[in-house]
Amino acid sequence: MVIELLMKKFDRSKKLYKKAIAVIPGGVNSPVRAFSAVGGNPLFIESARGSKIHDVDGNSYIDYVLSWGPMILGHAHPRIVRALRNAIEKGTSYGAPTALETKLAELLIRAYPSMDKVRMVNSGTEATMSAIRLARGFTGRDKIIKFEGCYHGHSDGLLVKAGSGAATFGVPDSAGVPAAYARDTITLPYNDVPTIKATIEREWRSIAAVIVEPVAGNMGCVLPKKSFLSTLRKITKKYGVLLIFDEVMTGFRVSFGGAQAYYGINPDITCLGKVIGGGLPVGAYGGKNEVMSVVSPEGPVYQAGTLSGNPLAMTAGIETIKELSKPNTYKKIGEKSSMLKEGLVDAAKRAGIATKFYMAGSMFCTYFTGRHVIDYRTAKASDTEKFSRFFSGMLQRGINLAPSQFESGFLSLAHTSKDIEDTIKSSYDVFKSL
Numbered sequence: 001m002v003i004e005l006l007m008k009k010f011d012r013s014k015k016l017y018k019k020a021i022a023v024i025p026g027g028v029n030s031p032v033r034a035f036s037a038v039g040g041n042p043l044f045i046e047s048a049r050g051s052k053i054h055d056v057d058g059n060s061y062i063d064y065v066l067s068w069g070p071m072i073l074g075h076a077h078p079r080i081v082r083a084l085r086n087a088i089e090k091g092t093s094y095g096a097p098t099a100l101e102t103k104l105a106e107l108l109i110r111a112y113p114s115m116d117k118v119r120m121v122n123s124g125t126e127a128t129m130s131a132i133r134l135a136r137g138f139t140g141r142d143k144i145i146k147f148e149g150c151y152h153g154h155s156d157g158l159l160v161k162a163g164s165g166a167a168t169f170g171v172p173d174s175a176g177v178p179a180a181y182a183r184d185t186i187t188l189p190y191n192d193v194p195t196i197k198a199t200i201e202r203e204w205r206s207i208a209a210v211i212v213e214p215v216a217g218n219m220g221c222v223l224p225k226k227s228f229l230s231t232l233r234k235i236t237k238k239y240g241v242l243l244i245f246d247e248v249m250t251g252f253r254v255s256f257g258g259a260q261a262y263y264g265i266n267p268d269i270t271c272l273g274k275v276i277g278g279g280l281p282v283g284a285y286g287g288k289n290e291v292m293s294v295v296s297p298e299g300p301v302y303q304a305g306t307l308s309g310n311p312l313a314m315t316a317g318i319e320t321i322k323e324l325s326k327p328n329t330y331k332k333i334g335e336k337s338s339m340l341k342e343g344l345v346d347a348a349k350r351a352g353i354a355t356k357f358y359m360a361g362s363m364f365c366t367y368f369t370g371r372h373v374i375d376y377r378t379a380k381a382s383d384t385e386k387f388s389r390f391f392s393g394m395l396q397r398g399i400n401l402a403p404s405q406f407e408s409g410f411l412s413l414a415h416t417s418k419d420i421e422d423t424i425k426s427s428y429d430v431f432k433s434l
């Protein structure tokens with residue numbers, strides 16, 4: 001077993017990486033894909049099916065990255081592949097309305113009753129950026145509040161003390177973001193109820209919106225305190241501040257109705273992405289009629305997109321949500337999730353490694369720390385060097401995790417009990433070797 005492990009070769013990935021870095025910054029089109037935080041070269045992928053992803057060197061992995069969340073049905077799901085094949089024959093983009101856009105909008109609104117109307121965009125970044133503009137246009141106020149370690153895409157005003165790549169690389173603010181933009185973003189600690197209350201009571205006249213990941217998935221996986229989300233809802237309503245739930249990751253992930261259904265909180269604006277595109281580039285934002293009526297062409301807040309509502313992306317989204325609507329889907333993925341949770345927690349314990357494990361629906365994170373993680377500061381207290389060794393050990397054993405301590409892992413409906421058992425077994429071996 002050990003000899004076989006040591007023999008895992010990445011020669012072709014290494015070769016392709018070398019070619020890529022000559023023509024693409026860092027060789028990747030999104031920074032987190034580079035293995036900078038854990039060392040080594042990124043794997044170049046040849047194909048994926050179900051719970052497995054296959055690299056160009058012929059290695060296979062049980063995949064817990066799932067394209068960073070979207071592939072909740074597993075890779076190359078037959079229903080999605082079939083639907084896309086049919087759709088592609090009819091042309092790939094028209095720049096004119098289709099019935100598909102209305103269909104996906106109807107499916108989203110039915111699952112998220114806090115929305116009367118929804119606008120399709122091409123990414124999560126576009127969704128949150130547009131939601132902020134909408135909130136500013138609606139309220140006539142300029143400032144926004146976000147939380148440390150929450151990632152809302154890479155638009156200027158939101159790239160302040162952000163999570164995901166920004167957390168991984170320890171660059172809270174990106175170069176190229178004008179100080180004037182960042183000045184309108186107030187950043188507060190996640191789960192800190194007194195601070196958010198005091199800030200809104202003091203400054204509400206200039207605050208358009210609070211944007212939050214209702215479960216924070218871009219600094220690992222941080223669960224909201226019960227009083228955190230309910231206080232946010234109460235205090236924003238009282239002062240006419242809009243509450244934006246960035247459910248790009250948690251939508252159709254924490255539950256069918258996202259974190260808002262799970263925690264029973266209705267935001268004013270919801271941002272979606274990832275799962276709703278079924279692996280194609282999609283984002284969406286929506287809210288009540290009153291709010292959405294200020295979006296162009298109905299109202300004065302401009303927002304547009306050449307490929308928005310793209311027929312292929314809509315098709316993948318529609319079929320994904322229909323598949324997820326089948327009875328017991330979330331019960332099934334919940335059972336798989338519990339099995340993984342219990343196994344990983346137990347494996348770490350048996351191996352004598354201090355970890356904290358958090359899970360919401362089918363997203364999760366193992367932090368290498370003995371202390372509870374409740375915000376960015378406590379997440380950053382994790383032993384990232386230990387995580388890197390864990391990551392490499394798991395990869396060698398054919399388990400693909402996100403290459404950073406500060407990312408969530410994901411399960412799909414395609415993960416089998418055997419996949420999960422193998423993962424737990426490997427995790428014990430790797431924990432033991434740390």
Ligand SMILES: *Cc1c(COP(=O)(O)O)cnc(C)c1O
Binds near residue numbers: 124246274
């Ligand atoms: C992934 C993510 C985004 C950004 O979405 P992109 O499609 O990568 O632009 C925004 N918010 C959250 C919570 C995310 O997880």
